[in-house]
Amino acid sequence: MSALAAGGSSSGGAPGGVAARQTWLDAARGLAVLLVVAAHVVDFVSMRGTRAEMLEPPLHVIQTMRIPALFFLAGVLFAPYLERSWRLVVRNRVLLFSWLLVLWLVVERLVDVALMRADPPSLADLGAYVGRWFLFPDHNLWFISGVLLMCVIARLLARVRWVLVVLVLVLVSGCLPTLPLGPLTGLYVAKAPFFLVGVLASRLVLVHGRRISLHVAVLLVLLFVPFGVLRSLGVTGVLPSAAASALVALVGLPSIVGAGRLLAASPLGRPAAFIGRRTLPVYLVHYPLALLAFRALDLGWGWSVVERPYVTAFVLVPGLVLVALLVSYLSRLSRQRWLFATPSALLALFDRVWRPRAPVAAPTGLGWTGERAEEGGGPSRQG
Template sequence: MPPEVTPVSSGTPSSRSGHRGRIGRVGWVDAAKGLCILLVVAGHANITLNNNGYDTGIWEKMSLMLGPFRMPLFFLLTGLFAARALSERWRSFADRRVWIMVWLFVLWVPIREIWLSMVPLTSVGNSDGIPAPQGLDPENWGPMAERIGLSVLGPESYLWFVYALALFAVVSKLTRRVPPVIQLLAAMALSVLSPLAEFDWPWNDILRTYFFYLLGMYGAPWIHRLAQRRSLWIIAGSVSVYAVVALWIDATHDHFNFGLNGPVRLFLALVGIIAVVSAFSYMESWRITVPFSKVGARTLPVFLMHIMVLATVAFLLDLVLPADPGLPLQPLILAGIAAVLCLGLHKVLMACGFSWLFRRPQWMRRRYLDSERRRQEP
């Protein structure tokens, strides 16, 4: 998350944690967030490799089977620290929770479109030469501008998560006086029934995940209690249940997603969340979780840039590889490379004065907040 909206823990972190990103962070939360974003990058790495003619082996199916809990877990972890902000004045709340996301969404939609248009469409082993990037063809500029305009008005790509964070903040603030049980039941019904409405996939994902944002917000005490139990029995049980149901779906349907109706997806998401929360809280002081925590404390640049970085790396691989090497871990290797490059690029951009790519400029925030102070002065 961007620095100006980074949550401060309201939970009770374990004293066993030896690698918190900074004071106030909870180690297992960062590690679980890191797993979420790495699974997202790995899923998109599968798609990128397939599009460029590489074999992804079993990892495509694995990505589908792990999909039901990826983004629900991310939004639940985001919601864990969101309840405190609901008591803020609207202007302060909007400054930290809404306008930052609006800024990022409006900024990165055209960046994404332009960047991807400048990456030539190639495939591994292609000996026909490098085609010109589509972005250099004036005939594509009009359709590209139209896509940018439509995408800014509503989520049309993986940037839906930025749009969702702003939307969830506004809706949860507006409904803060509604009893949490009613909010959760309504959001759960929306999560289960939204696929029947046949919205575009970004809106389906938004409607499915709001329940988990609220669950993190209002269920935080129980979630922290689950984490503090550090039970191997809960880990083993939840992992086993998830694996059995996922394997059954895969065995009885032509495509894994065909078996993910609303209730089944919700069930798998909840079981997967229990498994990950329990596992990462149990392993909180283990060295193996350090890479996950480091990524989890800096998810924003990875979320924003990983698709473009994946496309760029795949293009470069197409140039140097005469054929698909067929490595068994190709999607995971590409995902790891992309995540490291995103974090490195973020560090370089921040050092070069481009912090406005990842957070709202301070002059804009000052003008916004100063106008509120002047309005309140007698």
């Protein structure tokens, strides 16, 4: 997703002055999205009346942390936009995630129709489906919607950080009453706000993340294990369930930083960072592709999931990631970047409707997709 070279060290400056990519950060993002793919595959296996018993315990341990980690890292990379104009935020972030929601809701609907073997949907049906689920979709697209909402909230409260801090505390603590946000209300309220945690901690993370020693990185990872195990066993002590989940997730955030630092120092660092720079394609492609793959296996096109749960998991997790990376590569090669980026025609229309008052320099930090925005508010290399 980035046109920048892989790897490389970075300056330890503030978020707005990151001179180059931080490999450990990309590696952490790669690890987080791989954990999401693995969890979805194991969930699909379990839905078929069998269990990958050796894989479920570790995935349950990290379950409380994996989605907050993705939101957290997204917030870290969004932080430079707090100092920029609303026009740039809307152009490079709000427009991007809105487009991705519309496009991939259509893909989701088409996949559902294919699985049900129903007649092709009409344009009116597709429009109604997108309109119904745009703000609070279910399935995997809730994450994209959550990032979009958090981008707007973070920019709205950019000048009143104390309100942002209070909002984070209220949301992640589970103190907010139930809101009518669709079937995944709990995720929007309890998980998405970790994006705001990343925004608030961005300077600290970017300055010190690459400086921590490997010994400290190991300690950060190990620190999460007892908390994750107790939470997976349902042991919350005197804390309410929501507060316990928030506490475990907060402990898990330094662990994802430590894991990224360890990965970057290992031979797995470059492939993990490569995947991390393509988080959007991996996240968006893997879920509909998994639905189709499991339906094919259910119909006997291959092996039996019930008889071979481990084969299914160990083949599909890397397989889904590789296909997603291939789709990303082909979209670039064929110049069809609209699959994972705002179409140039839409950006041109936006520029005509909302003209900048004066040339505005884009943030010198990195956006959520890991790329730099072009100078003067031009199109960012999001694909």
